[in-house]
Amino acid sequence: MYVTVHDQNIFVSTGGRAFNPDAPVLLLIHGSGQSHLTWLLQARFFANRGWSVVAPDFPAHGLSEGKPINSIPEMADWCHDLLETLKVDQVTAVGHSQGGLVTLELASRYPKKVSSVGLIALGLTIGVNPALIDMADNNEMSAFDAMLSWGHGRDGKFHDHPMPGNSHVNLGKRIMADNPAGTLSADLRACAAYQDGAEAASKITQPAMIILAKDDQMTPWKQGKAMADAIPHARTITIADAGHMLPIERGDEVNQALRELLEEQKAK
Amino acid sequence: MSKSFRFDTLGLHAGFTPDERHGSRAVPIHQTTSYMFENTEHAAALYNLEVGGHLYTRISNPTIAVLENRLAAMEGGVSAVAVATGMSAVFLAVTAIASQGDHIVASSQMYGGNINLFEHTLSRFGITTSFVNPTDHTAIANAIQPNTKMVFGEVIGNPGLEVMDVAAVAEIAHAAGVPLMIDATLNTPYLMQPIHHGANVVIHSLTKWIGGHGIAMGGIIIDGGNFNWGQNDRFPTLTQPHFAFQGVNLWEEFGPSAFAMRVRSEGMYNIGPTLSPTNAFHILQGIETLGMRMDRHLSNTAELIAFLTAHEDVAWVNHPSLPNHPCHDVAMRQMPKGAGSIVTMGVKGGREASQVFIENVQLASHLANVGDARTLVIHPGSTTHSHISATAMKAAGLTDDLIRISVGLEDIKDIKEDFDRALKMARKSIMSKGA
Numbered sequence: 001m002y003v004t005v006h007d008q009n010i011f012v013s014t015g016g017r018a019f020n021p022d023a024p025v026l027l028l029i030h031g032s033g034q035s036h037l038t039w040l041l042q043a044r045f046f047a048n049r050g051w052s053v054v055a056p057d058f059p060a061h062g063l064s065e066g067k068p069i070n071s072i073p074e075m076a077d078w079c080h081d082l083l084e085t086l087k088v089d090q091v092t093a094v095g096h097s098q099g100g101l102v103t104l105e106l107a108s109r110y111p112k113k114v115s116s117v118g119l120i121a122l123g124l125t126i127g128v129n130p131a132l133i134d135m136a137d138n139n140e141m142s143a144f145d146a147m148l149s150w151g152h153g154r155d156g157k158f159h160d161h162p163m164p165g166n167s168h169v170n171l172g173k174r175i176m177a178d179n180p181a182g183t184l185s186a187d188l189r190a191c192a193a194y195q196d197g198a199e200a201a202s203k204i205t206q207p208a209m210i211i212l213a214k215d216d217q218m219t220p221w222k223q224g225k226a227m228a229d230a231i232p233h234a235r236t237i238t239i240a241d242a243g244h245m246l247p248i249e250r251g252d253e254v255n256q257a258l259r260e261l262l263e264e265q266k267a268k
Numbered sequence: 269m270s271k272s273f274r275f276d277t278l279g280l281h282a283g284f285t286p287d288e289r290h291g292s293r294a295v296p297i298h299q300t301t302s303y304m305f306e307n308t309e310h311a312a313a314l315y316n317l318e319v320g321g322h323l324y325t326r327i328s329n330p331t332i333a334v335l336e337n338r339l340a341a342m343e344g345g346v347s348a349v350a351v352a353t354g355m356s357a358v359f360l361a362v363t364a365i366a367s368q369g370d371h372i373v374a375s376s377q378m379y380g381g382n383i384n385l386f387e388h389t390l391s392r393f394g395i396t397t398s399f400v401n402p403t404d405h406t407a408i409a410n411a412i413q414p415n416t417k418m419v420f421g422e423v424i425g426n427p428g429l430e431v432m433d434v435a436a437v438a439e440i441a442h443a444a445g446v447p448l449m450i451d452a453t454l455n456t457p458y459l460m461q462p463i464h465h466g467a468n469v470v471i472h473s474l475t476k477w478i479g480g481h482g483i484a485m486g487g488i489i490i491d492g493g494n495f496n497w498g499q500n501d502r503f504p505t506l507t508q509p510h511f512a513f514q515g516v517n518l519w520e521e522f523g524p525s526a527f528a529m530r531v532r533s534e535g536m537y538n539i540g541p542t543l544s545p546t547n548a549f550h551i552l553q554g555i556e557t558l559g560m561r562m563d564r565h566l567s568n569t570a571e572l573i574a575f576l577t578a579h580e581d582v583a584w585v586n587h588p589s590l591p592n593h594p595c596h597d598v599a600m601r602q603m604p605k606g607a608g609s610i611v612t613m614g615v616k617g618g619r620e621a622s623q624v625f626i627e628n629v630q631l632a633s634h635l636a637n638v639g640d641a642r643t644l645v646i647h648p649g650s651t652t653h654s655h656i657s658a659t660a661m662k663a664a665g666l667t668d669d670l671i672r673i674s675v676g677l678e679d680i681k682d683i684k685e686d687f688d689r690a691l692k693m694a695r696k697s698i699m700s701k702g703a
Binding site: 011013015016017035037040041043044045048062063145149154155157158159160161162163164165166167169170171174175178251252255 | 514
């Protein structure tokens with residue numbers, strides 16, 4: 001569905017089901033240079049199991065118009081405003097990578113809006129090599145290639161994909177290339193500038209599910225574990241033989257972990 | 269360390285994760301029709317496109333999926349659907365977006381089967397086609413109508429060997445808001461990857477060079493993922509609710525792989541030209557050596573062209589590598605490694621001499637195929653293209669004396685000796701009748 005946020009036409013995937021604000025809402029927040037398609041294996045899955053899925057494309061990503069948002073706190077504010085637009089009181093917020101940093105900010109600054117959090121493949125900060133930002137500025141395709149290479153485990157690097165016929169690397173590259181030029185660079189700068197993760201994590205009192213990849217080259221497992229240790233009510237699941245793009249690379253295991261969290265919230 | 273694997277490496281490894289339970293290093297043949305569901309929820313999830321996996325081999329199969337992933341990787345596509353034959357691939361690709369009342373702009377210089385499909389079969393279902401010369405860019409632009417759904421052509425026409433300037437035609441198609449669909453069988457991804465030149469969907473007959481052994485039929489549709497299906501209202505099969513899967517909007521929910529999803533979710537479900545898993549395995553064996561074989565095809569082709577061009581009994585030789593070929597420059601720019609291993613020629617003495625030549629080759633095989641490891645010869649006018657109209661035959665550049673040669677991997681000296689003997693027999697036959 002399309003909604004207007006800050007006077008911009010924004011696409012929100014609802015997993016193929018009509019949005020129902022009265023059902024428990026699952027907010028899925030994508031990472032740097034990505035789109036709602038990060039959640040290819042989550043959006044339909046949870047939408048068909050009773051959750052009202054809200055998987056937006058940030059401005060200048062996927063099918064949304066506008067210009068990139070320049071900081072993680074502003075992205076969190078934007079998510080809050082999206083939920084206000086949709087008249088949603090409370091969500092389970094799940095973020096991947098940069099989307100995880102946004103989730104930390106959203107959950108810590110708007111605790112009433114977020115009943116539980118899922119954090120996939122990130123640390124308290126996401127270190128971005130200046131060379132990668134330079135590449136994103138001057139040769140975006142090379143930056144996509146580098147990120148997709150670092151971002152996948154063995155299966156993904158060799159184009160294996162849970163959906164028959166899909167190429168992990170080429171599909172990921174196309175998703176990134178479909179965003180307007182400069183989008184990745186803006187996202188990477190926002191990640192690099194964000195240093196408030198430790199403070200945000202300490203304020204998260206909601207139940208948290210941390211899902212980490214053992215072979216993550218983008219946000220190494222140790223950093224993810226440090227984040228988990230900084231969040232008071234965190235459970236951590238580590239997926240072996242997988243890389244950074246966990247939601248697609250290991251969709252079934254991610255869904256199983258998130259479902260555990262969501263079912264608990266539903267029971268409350 | 270950033271790492272993108274190269275062509276020959278992808279041909280050996282892409283799309284396959286060695287089996288954890290048994291450790292099989294080669295791709296196993298999953299010769300099964302169906303798959304055990306974990307529970308009823310898992311079954312429903314598979315049927316509703318919520319999770320990855322296989323539910324019935326008509327739709328997908330683990331062995332076939334390796335082939336699909338591998339060729340998607342080698343062509344630079346985002347997704348692929350493998351099918352029983354190249355012809356069924358063309359049919360499924362076209363009908364994924366074209367419906368009754370729609371229109372196609374297609375090359376007039378195509379394989380006879382493609383021409384017949386567009387001219388006689390699709391027209392019965394209300395899909396009309398305007399055939400234009402693929403080198404006439406003005407004609408292509410002028411032929412596009414408000415109801416046109418695609419421009420369709422072959423990189424190297426069969427058997428005329430005209431070469432489409434893919435980037436230029438893609439630009440024309442895109443300016444009109446339609447995709448460019450390419451049958452790339454004669455060039456294979458080794459010589460050229462049309463998606464990198466702007467094509468949006470690539471089709472192969474896998475039966476030809478990609479398999480290379482002449483033992484297994486197959487076809488594939490590769491989605492470039494590089495066309496914005498939501499830019500206009502021409503593509504409702506991708507941008508409007510699907511008739512199944514709870515009305516999924518494929519463009520919104522699957523993005524760049526929407527086209528491949530439509531092919532699989534309608535073409536394989538409702539039509540079902542399924543590739544045999546065993547054939548998928550055979551074709552995978554061919555792909556493992558595609559690069560090496562193509563190098564040999566190309567070197568043999570170059571040497572045979574030089575031999576035929578100098579031969580006193582050969583009337584003419586046609587191949588895009590020849591400087592006098594009208595598409596020579598485009599061919600060399602698009603396919604710097606070489607312009608394929610199909611050569612056409614006429615024997616002095618016309619159709620009769622050409623037929624005598626075909627009947628007297630001993631090493632080369634007279635049969636209806638191309639891209640085999642063995643050298644093949646045929647007279648298309650009386651065989652592969654005999655069912656198309658005289659007008660279409662003329663448009664396709666099919667002369668009465670044309671012999672199509674698919675240059676194989678034999679020792680080139682043996683091929684030349686075989687051809688020399690058959691050419692002399694043709695001369696002798698014509699001379700004896702003349703006397």
